[in-house]
Amino acid sequence: MDSMPTATGPRAGEAGGERGRAVPPRPTNPMVTPLLTDLYQFTMTYAYWKAGKHQDRAVFDLYFRKNPFGGEYAVFGGLEECIRFIANFKFEVDDISFLRSVMPTCEDGFFEYLKAIDCKDVEVYAIPEGSVVFPKIPLMRIEGPVAVVQLLETPFINLVNYASLVTTNAARHRLVSGKSKTLLEFGLRRAQGPDGGISASRCCYMGGFDATSNVAAGRLFGIPLRGTHSHAFVSSYMGPDEITDKALRRCDGSSTCQDFVSLVQSWLSKIQWANSFVGTFGETNQSELAAFTSYALAFPDSFLALVDTYDVTKSGVPNFCAVALALSDLGYKAIGIRLDSGDLAYLSTEARKFFHAIEEEFGVLGFGKISITASNDLNEETIDALNKQGHEIDAFGIGTYLVTCYAQAALGCVFKLVEINNQPRIKLSEDVTKVSIPCKKRCYRLYGREGYPLVDIMTGDNEPPPKVGERILCRHPFSESKRAYVVPQHVEELLKCYWPGSSDKTSAELPSLKKSRDRCLQHLEQMRPDHMRRLNPTPYKVSVSAKLYDYIHFLWLNEAPVGELQ
């Protein structure tokens, strides 16, 4: 694999194209190369080339057919990686040799042709990343020589499918948690492979998460990082005797406590005998106490302890409080605890009571508000259940269910030919939801009086755009009786040109990850709430213009064979 791209960073200083546009950096994952595709893309490309059809100008739509997770919306992700991919699309010498070995009957001229291919003749239009999106509306429209665009199909779908799915999942977790909670993505270890982990971290941040545990993703994308310690850390200690360097300097540097271990132990005993706690817990676990003390010595100004290795209420929380109070003596403020098992509603409430009692008993201002993080197989449903029961959790750490999209592990994006050489094309199916919507199209979001989006509409490329204040008929693409007049108060064109190729069209700028995250959060807020609710959400309407409707059904009749009853 020595021909694989060797860097993931921007090719600094390089400028590409006739008009001096900067070449976007290579895809984040160096494995994303033109060979990361299905073999049939190459066999088809050869057949196009052999038939002299390879330069035919084709238009493909990339879209999904059904919203994921039983919801009525999705969030679009993956665009930036697609643009990076085509911007650097080029076969290496070794790629060609490999293809020759796989397709030994193909003519030499074909491999010469492949060698010369790039994406200068391709144009990509897309909805901005982080947008709330709906079925059937193209997320991307890709135009170019049919043989080249065909080669983009698999990598584009691969890059968009999971990214959109996991961004949507993150957004759903944000909606169910509410704005005030901190959401931490902890999924790397359970993700479907290393890249699943890295792209999940990026997408979860875009979908509204606050931070990740994934160091590589933190570095690649500038996402805030979070993490403290695990159960193994706790059980790696036998007892406080193990701690040899017991000194801790006060927060203000004014003096040093020579024996922080004893300070912790004296606090533990004070708690044990305080009125509020007497008789509520016995001897706490000494491994755990040692581990907490040791962690506090290492990170006195960011002490957060995992309190469920042995027993939350009888050991973890009292041990944490003893260390936190000792830190407080030296001017440090502990951050909080993490719960990773058991009844999180109950345990968080008990811990909160304990913290309040400590604040009262020892007069440590603010101790009652110490942060409680919960993890352990959380998902939309468990968070919803926790909300209903009542809990005292401030931050959710979510892993498996978030990054593997456990509730629905795939989004069925497709890539359909809708026009070739200006001839609209349709793909029929016995399943009407699988019939493609032909023609090169424009797509608009129409907003109503109250500022909510009302409907998305697709029109033919040459139709005049919907106008503010002008009534327009929006038709269901396949169902004759479903249609409605809309008078938009605001009209937004959805597809922007992100890759003009060598055409003279203006390219929209790829926004920063932070901006895509802002867009996502703004879109989530802007939708009418009944489209977004977890239970029985109202479908958002997706429509076609009257003219496009007629055209779809004309083509359909034209292509479908006439049956014969016998």
Next chain:
Amino acid sequence: MDSMPTATGPRAGEAGGERGRAVPPRPTNPMVTPLLTDLYQFTMTYAYWKAGKHQDRAVFDLYFRKNPFGGEYAVFGGLEECIRFIANFKFEVDDISFLRSVMPTCEDGFFEYLKAIDCKDVEVYAIPEGSVVFPKIPLMRIEGPVAVVQLLETPFINLVNYASLVTTNAARHRLVSGKSKTLLEFGLRRAQGPDGGISASRCCYMGGFDATSNVAAGRLFGIPLRGTHSHAFVSSYMGPDEITDKALRRCDGSSTCQDFVSLVQSWLSKIQWANSFVGTFGETNQSELAAFTSYALAFPDSFLALVDTYDVTKSGVPNFCAVALALSDLGYKAIGIRLDSGDLAYLSTEARKFFHAIEEEFGVLGFGKISITASNDLNEETIDALNKQGHEIDAFGIGTYLVTCYAQAALGCVFKLVEINNQPRIKLSEDVTKVSIPCKKRCYRLYGREGYPLVDIMTGDNEPPPKVGERILCRHPFSESKRAYVVPQHVEELLKCYWPGSSDKTSAELPSLKKSRDRCLQHLEQMRPDHMRRLNPTPYKVSVSAKLYDYIHFLWLNEAPVGELQ
């Protein structure tokens, strides 16, 4: 990211370690670096270092707690990537700078320490990749300085979790399909990211698939590649007039047919008017006929057509047969058809009847046996249902459900500390299935008289191994009353040393992918069938020795706090 490893191939010619062992190549995905981990691994490592505990010799077990997919077995995958990872484990200067920026309060000495870390002092024992494995039995045992091994936790789990899950899924698909069917992995576009696609292709092959559509995986791992064309290819043609180069040389090179298009059309008309077919179909779709003809001109000796773009029985199959018969005239043998929608049992049976009728009608020997491939959202259940209904499918192309492990998108592998400085450690939990099994252990598979594996047993590291013909008590680790005497006819030690570090232990060789695939297929066959069946499989027994049992329960009592009833 300029510090990211820049090649995925072997570092040719390099030899490492004092004893001249060759360094395994870098991980397949260049993104797998020591930074691909959770932040808390670094914060813990710092706390260990700060407490002077970082060199403490720790033993961790990597295992899963529950079989996936409602089954009673799993297949282990991901080992080779783990070994590649530790063999090349080293922080780059840029990695250290980034970590400094993330952990600004940590002392300089710590970063010096990190800079120097490698895995020479680590030893890794593992079950061979491709083995059938069971819950609680360590898939891997990792020994070494606690601070270093801690850093391996997240990448190891990440590399093993999905690999084992998808290998298991592939094996399940192989079992339900039966040995005679060809299984094709078509998952790249629906996989969770590019790497999900690539590692899925590798693992599905290991789990018993025959080929993949993923060109990059074919190249990286030498997996056979398969693929033909899509619906877009079909609808990109308007009609046969488009085909300009109509000549096709006979298979034996003896002459050239100047107008293959007309030959196809004459065959179509012959079929239409043949006794067997008259009145069964009318005019077939001309786009489709053109596309098939064009594809056959490009690949006359491997013609396989997707026949469901318009209508399988009225257009796709007749068009395919016309092209196949024209090819047959020139000495070529068509491969077959692919069905990608509709009732696959019915359509495959209808297609088979059509092929037999063609064979009979036109005397083309073997035409009835032409291969039928089915795709379209297949999974274990749909294949099982097809088997029950009866079908004529020879090959299954499986994508989404296979590679995303849709039925269960994550395997919960964990990495638990079981011993430190020769002191066994246990992790308790209110949920008994989450209690870890302490001690550095050895693991054996005991075989019975009929050659089937009977039970897996874990013992303490220093216990004598079970002996052939000698009775041994196998105890359930947590349930007092569950135990059984076994007299093994064959004893197999499960954990082999795959990474001896700089110790003088002998390293087992990492087998080739093909060998791991053979092992997997052999293991699947060797298990007692009731453990492997889809419905209500019998659990395979996983046990501990009497001595280990007593030790677990002694430690448990020792660590659990005594409750107080009030």
